[in-house]
Amino acid sequence: MDFVIKAGQLLLSLSILVILHEFGHFFFAKLFKTRVEKFYLFFDPWFSLFKFKKGDTEYGIGWLPLGGYVKISGMIDESMDKEALKEEPKPYEFRSKPTYQRLLIMIGGVLVNFLLAFFIFWMVLYSYGESYVNVEDAKYGLAYHPLAHEIGLNDGDVITHVDTFKVKSVRDIPSHILLEEANHLTVKRADSTFVLPIPEDFGKKLLDQEVKTLAQIRMPFVITNVLKGDNADLAGIKTGDRIVSINGQETPYFTEATKLFAQNKDKRVDIGLIRNNTDTTVRCEISDKGLIGVHAKVDFFEETVTTYGFWEALPAGVSKGINTLVSYVKQLKLVFSKEGVKQIGGFGAIGGLFPPTWNWGAFWELTGFLSIILAFMNILPIPALDGGHVLFLMYEMVSGRKPSDKFLEYATIAGMVLLFSLLIFANGNDIFRAFFK
Known part of the structure; x- marks a missing residue:
């Protein structure tokens, strides 16, 4: 579907x-x-x-x-x-x-x-405005791709700047690293802030391994909906449960849990839950796609929303179009490398940009x-x-x-x-x- x-x-x-x-x-x-x-x-x-x-x-x-x-x-x-x-x-x-x-x-x-x-x-x-979760509001920090761990980033760190560019959304991070050939990151870890150099070959590694998501906002795995008749429902998982471990391995955040689900496809695992402030464990089968049949809560953070009046949206729309063109032209230079040429895609790659559910805002933006x-x-x-x-x-x-x-x-x-x-x-x-x- x-x-x-x-x-x-x-x-x-x-x-x-x-x-x-x-x-x-x-x-x-x-x-x-x-x-x-x-x-x-x-x-x-x-x-x-x-x-x-x-x-x-x-x-x-x-x-x-x-x-x-x-x-x-x-x-x-x-x-x-x-x-x-x-x-x-x-x-x-x-x-x-x-x-x-x-x-x-x-x-x-x-x-x-x-x-x-x-x-x-x-x-x-004009119709939808612009919305994103500001990295400064990500109280649990960010979760990173293994390549980011190799250069010294830890899950929970927050990247506040790429060179001198102030990061607002996690989407800003890989684009500025690749397109602006950034040299360093400013990172907030717990109560300290430090500068982390970016290795010269980091951008090539991102391309070579086809990294789609370098960083994402960490959040607990709290279940908002259990699909009737699916594995989670059969195992007794309920709306409001929070997944905190899989086979005894702690998974305090969504990214850790989904990673372990992917590693245990077609297997039965013990899932540790917090239900009404009480610890409980259920045994659940994971599908061949690494899923158990639940929807997770995503609205832990208040989004930063910018709205526009009808005429206010006109120059903002033109600016967005120009910035999109400039960004795309910059991306073309990446094609002329053995790592970048692998990123070239056809109709399948273009189709993959669209969401799996019909969303008119996303449709028109794409x-x-x-x-x-x-x-x-x-x-x-x-x-x-x-x-x-x-x-x-x-x-x-x-x-x-x-x-x-x-x-x-x-x-x-x-x-x-x-x-x-x-x-x-x-x-x-x-x-x-x-x-x-």
């Missing part, structure tokens, strides 16, 4: 982004009286799932969900339809239009995606994030992408000479080979992670 919900969110998100991206091209093409032969969501090699024609344009839905396209008359694109180019240019064709009009047609999709991201972030901040990525990736100067066409148009504007149709044809083929190779590699990484890790 989790897979279905995530896949549904991914499909809806990408469909919205692709349709609006292609509409950007379509809008400027129509504005400059350029004929659009096709407007498709998804690709339609050999056949389409649905189509109809209105005016000069065929609208439809293809069967291959890898994007979408508009086919513009008189343009060499991924369709590789060159027959019309053998004839004399017609007034309604792309190749007959002034350079500035062709440029606007090509950047229309990217422009719409950027504007869409800013609009989504604006509406999300859609805004993906809109930024789609815009940036499309403007890269790679033939077959919008950025490749823009590059050739800029060359034409500067030199006064238009690249030959044969050159554009070969460049488009090379670009398509590169893009399909990256697509296969990225989704191959997903398959490898799913079956071998």
Whole structure:
């Protein structure tokens, strides 16, 4: 069920982004009286799932969900339809239009995606605001990945600064270590505060071991709901119980308990509980997923919430969009390393970003994030992408000479080979992670 919900969110998100991206091209093409032969969501090699024609344009839905396209008359694109180019240019064709009009047609999709991201972030901040648990309010401290223990961090420590950056949320910590190449951490341990140096190879180790969560807020494992008929219910565990040990090993916090559950999959264990201030023990079976069938309390700490009025959210949304773009561009440098290249993912990795339950706030925030990525990736100067066409148009504007149709044809083929190779590699990484890790 989790897979279905995530896949549904991914499909809806990408469909919205692709349709609006292609509409950007379509809008400027129509504005400059350029004929659009096709407007498709998804690709339609050999056949389409649905189509109809209105005016000069065929609208439809293809069967291959890898994007979408508009086919513009008189343009060499991924369709590789060159027959019309053998004839004399017609007034309604792309190749007959002034350079500035062709440029606007090509950047229309990217422009719409950027504007869409800013609009989504604006509406999300207005509707939901921003909320997080401030690390200063984490009275039980933080729990860390084993790699963090190797550099001297202990569970219960609180990282207050990464270099000079003041940490607010635990999400800030790995991003600043990786993207800003931080040198040291300021750590609060009990009543003392000290500076902990970050080894030069720490970021590479995080990438190599594909660490998703470097730190998380520690909290007791207090049960708020027991799933009827599941293992915990059969063992007699009740709402309000607090798990404090497993097979005699103390687990005062949620992270310790879940770690031991994962180590004892498909086994029966003795679970120590505190129930109404009294110690008790039950014997419970752990599933093959390391679960016992309970929900844990997560609202031990008061969240820091920032709310925005309608117009206040506009500049905040634009700022969030710009910061998202800057952060994503910085992440690209990580790809050019043997550790970073393993992080490249395809549709599986993207789908994994969505929550397992339908949450409109999370859905729209991720859609805004993906809109930024789609815009940036499309403007890269790679033939077959919008950025490749823009590059050739800029060359034409500067030199006064238009690249030959044969050159554009070969460049488009090379670009398509590169893009399909990256697509296969990225989704191959997903398959490898799913079956071998």
